[in-house]
Amino acid sequence: MHSPLSRRLAEIVGGAHVLTGAECAPYVVEGRTPECAVFPGSREDIAAVLGVAADSGTPVMPWGGGTGMALGSPPAHPGLVLGLRRLGRLLEHEPGDLTATVEAGMTLEAFQAELSRRGQWLSLDPPQAARATLGGILASNASGPRRHLYGTARDLLIGITMVLADGAIVRGGGKVVKNVAGYDLPKLAVGSFGTLGVIVEATVKLRPRPDCDRLVVARFSTLAEAGQAARAVMASDLIPSALDVVDGEGLRALDGEGAPGGAALLVGVDGIAEQVEWQCEEVGRLLKDCGLAGVRVLDGTERDEAWRAVGEMPQRAFTDATAGMKWGVLPTQVAELIARAGAVASQRGLRAAFVAHAGLGIISAVLDAAGADAEQVACTLGEWRALVNGSGGHALVEWAPLAVKERIAVWDTPGPDSRIMRQLKAELDPRGILNPGRFLGGI
Ligand SMILES: Cc1cc2nc3c(=O)[nH]c(=O)nc-3n(C[C@H](O)[C@H](O)[C@H](O)COP(=O)(O)OP(=O)(O)OC[C@H]3O[C@@H](n4cnc5c(N)ncnc54)[C@H](O)[C@@H]3O)c2cc1C
Numbered sequence: 001m002h003s004p005l006s007r008r009l010a011e012i013v014g015g016a017h018v019l020t021g022a023e024c025a026p027y028v029v030e031g032r033t034p035e036c037a038v039f040p041g042s043r044e045d046i047a048a049v050l051g052v053a054a055d056s057g058t059p060v061m062p063w064g065g066g067t068g069m070a071l072g073s074p075p076a077h078p079g080l081v082l083g084l085r086r087l088g089r090l091l092e093h094e095p096g097d098l099t100a101t102v103e104a105g106m107t108l109e110a111f112q113a114e115l116s117r118r119g120q121w122l123s124l125d126p127p128q129a130a131r132a133t134l135g136g137i138l139a140s141n142a143s144g145p146r147r148h149l150y151g152t153a154r155d156l157l158i159g160i161t162m163v164l165a166d167g168a169i170v171r172g173g174g175k176v177v178k179n180v181a182g183y184d185l186p187k188l189a190v191g192s193f194g195t196l197g198v199i200v201e202a203t204v205k206l207r208p209r210p211d212c213d214r215l216v217v218a219r220f221s222t223l224a225e226a227g228q229a230a231r232a233v234m235a236s237d238l239i240p241s242a243l244d245v246v247d248g249e250g251l252r253a254l255d256g257e258g259a260p261g262g263a264a265l266l267v268g269v270d271g272i273a274e275q276v277e278w279q280c281e282e283v284g285r286l287l288k289d290c291g292l293a294g295v296r297v298l299d300g301t302e303r304d305e306a307w308r309a310v311g312e313m314p315q316r317a318f319t320d321a322t323a324g325m326k327w328g329v330l331p332t333q334v335a336e337l338i339a340r341a342g343a344v345a346s347q348r349g350l351r352a353a354f355v356a357h358a359g360l361g362i363i364s365a366v367l368d369a370a371g372a373d374a375e376q377v378a379c380t381l382g383e384w385r386a387l388v389n390g391s392g393g394h395a396l397v398e399w400a401p402l403a404v405k406e407r408i409a410v411w412d413t414p415g416p417d418s419r420i421m422r423q424l425k426a427e428l429d430p431r432g433i434l435n436p437g438r439f440l441g442g443i
Pocket residue numbers: 061062063064065066067068069084104105126127128131132133134135136137139140141142143144193194195197198199200311312314315364435
């Protein structure tokens with residue numbers, strides 16, 4: 001079925017690149033089906049598509065791999081999906097400069113594969129690398145365990161090209177073509193959740209691939225011991241690339257259904273082989289004083305599979321996980337907050353699992369609420385938020401059924417800085433067509 005909108009879009013990108021009706025099923029967000037999904041093949045086509053959307057007041061959802069589309073407040077009106085899958089090329093790789101320029105629709109896995117041929121990598125490791133795109137990763141500021149040592153997209157992005165809501169193609173940072181006066185565009189784009197513009201191209205800093213990369217999995221009988229062990233590593237001379245704590249329920253992701261209980265500390269170490277070996281031995285020695293119950297050092301595919309399992313903990317820990325939250329707290333509070341939040345869930349007869357980037361204070365919390373109604377789930381998430389906010393941290397509902405999102409805000413109550421964010425939104429997207437209402441404070 002072709003609407004006037006889809007016909008106009010087909011004139012821009014070609015009929016083969018516009019989906020309508022049942023073809024849009026893979027692009028349903030929070031139970032809402034978009035009017036159509038359009039896949040432009042150039043930045044100029046993106047500008048023209050945004051022009052059509054602006055003319056008709058149609059909301060636009062930029063779409064990379066779709067792995068993070070559950071994040072955010074439900075869209076009031078889904079409008080059209082603007083997919084980046086046709087912009088998936090590596091444009092330039094300068095191994096001598098340790099930089100690369102890439103189109104936003106390239107998946108992280110494909111990008112890393114290209115870079116590794118020249119012994120380099122982008123030091124970002126969010127989960128779902130086979131689907132997640134560079135544009136989506138930047139827009140959602142996604143990261144993984146190695147953020148502990150290597151930082152976030154904000155630290156690695158040198159330059160960015162975006163198409164703004166009015167169709168202007170702008171570039172900020174390195175290799176400036178046209179700047180948006182006064183704005184640090186790369187910093188603005190990271191974490192903007194597609195509300196300020198469509199990212200079409202990015203230039204990023206790379207690193208040489210480490211000679212050696214190991215994962216030390218240290219087991220403990222209790223979460224408190226694992227938390228103490230994490231603090232001991234942080235206070236030591238060791239320089240881990242990752243430092244994750246997994247609670248007993250979360251360990252199902254690593255061990256399968258059979259052996260939950262206890263807790264684990266996952267210490268990533270990479271660099272020159274001799275240094276890595278020394279660090280692995282030191283970790284073992286240090287943790288003996290913290291009640292270490294067992295230790296394994298993983299390499300190669302075993303290491304990769306363990307990290308993948310931890311990244312996919314929400315799917316793997318429970319067969320029917322209901323909701324997920326992400327919290328930011330002080331690193332020293334991690335183990336205690338997990339224990340208290342676990343107790344909140346079990347008092348309500350629900351199960352919960354947790355993984356934390358312990359050195360950064362970032363906790364992923366998953367609720368398995370099989371049999372519980374939306375009210376019970378929302379109340380538990382609300383209690384978790386109160387716990388985290390009460391400790392000075394912030395809490396985000398990453399994903400939950402629509403009935404739960406109708407009962408609890410996805411984002412924390414906006415602070416005073418949301419006024420500046422609203423001004424920026426008004427300036428860059430005055431008609432509010434880009435992901436309207438999905439971000440903090442209704443932006
Ligand atoms: C099992 C699982 C675990 C996860 N764990 C983590 C985690 O530990 N840490 C973490 O940070 N994230 C995590 N995520 C979220 C997800 O990995 C990231 O959000 C993801 O990297 C986004 O990439 P994408 O291409 O799939 O983006 P999409 O899902 O397509 O889009 C994400 C957001 O970015 C916008 N967007 C996409 N492309 C563009 C573009 N080119 N220009 C402008 N806006 C755009 C979209 O509109 C949307 O708001 C997890 C997701 C899953 C499914």
